[in-house]
Amino acid sequence: MSTKITFEDWLALTQLYADYASAVDSGNWDLWPEFFTEKCVYRLQPRENHERGFPLATLSFTSKGMLKDRIYGIKETLFHDPYYQRHVVGTPVIRGVTAEQFICEANYAVFRTKLSDVSTVFNTGRYLDTVVRTPDGLKFASRECIYDSEMIPNSIIYPI
Template identity: 55%
Template sequence: MDTTTRFAIQDLYADYTRCVDDSCYEEWPEFFTDECLYRNVSRENFEAGLPMSALALESKAMLKDRVYGVTQTIFHAPYFQRHIVGIPKIISESDGVIVSEANYLVIRTKLDSFSEVFNAGRYIDTIVRENGRLKFRQRICVFDSELVPNSIIYPI
């Protein structure tokens, strides 16, 4: 893989992280193709090939609906999140389809308490180029714990 593409993938990860950490949720679906899969799943279920997920969205339209829910209808105690994402490892590239993985850690900070580890795991991504821009066709967030504090509200 050429260096330009590697840097573009790193930029995709960095831009995605900035988007969700800065609460720019209206921009979040634009990181995905129209037909996409965004899934948050425990490692246990992922490794067993089980479909049960904490969250599974199967198109950009579903991602937009989630944004509406997060910003307009879901009532919850507000919190901020900060991602620490490892350098993406390119697993494969074939016919313009890139599969990559990166470890992530999400720190959650509520207004009235200390920061805490909220979620840790790895992204397993399928990336394609659409109109000259890299986008996720599939983003699977495989979290290490079988337990998730409260619920996952914001994108991981």
């Protein structure tokens, strides 16, 4: 893999990461699947399992259709205490570049605020991403959210 990247590509990648965080923090859940290709991977996995090569993940989806099903569940069938979330995402580090794709990673922290409670750190970790060029701009072909703690409070409802 070549390691050269143009300024325009770097800017587009940085904007993709910022737009993703803004979308999942907005509560407009229909925006989330549109950041992915039709055939994609979205996984939320504890760091220990990832480092040991264990396949067990908290969430694992393998298509945009599965992401849309998750959104339907969030909006229509899951019952939970509502909360807001706010992502703080580091600048993506580009690990590899080809004409078709970028291999990137970025640290993230997600803060959660329940309506009658103080904000807390909800989830921290890093994204391991494969980003591809499409006619509609850059999209995630794969997004692995590798979270640092084996303990997660209650359940994870919204996308990380």
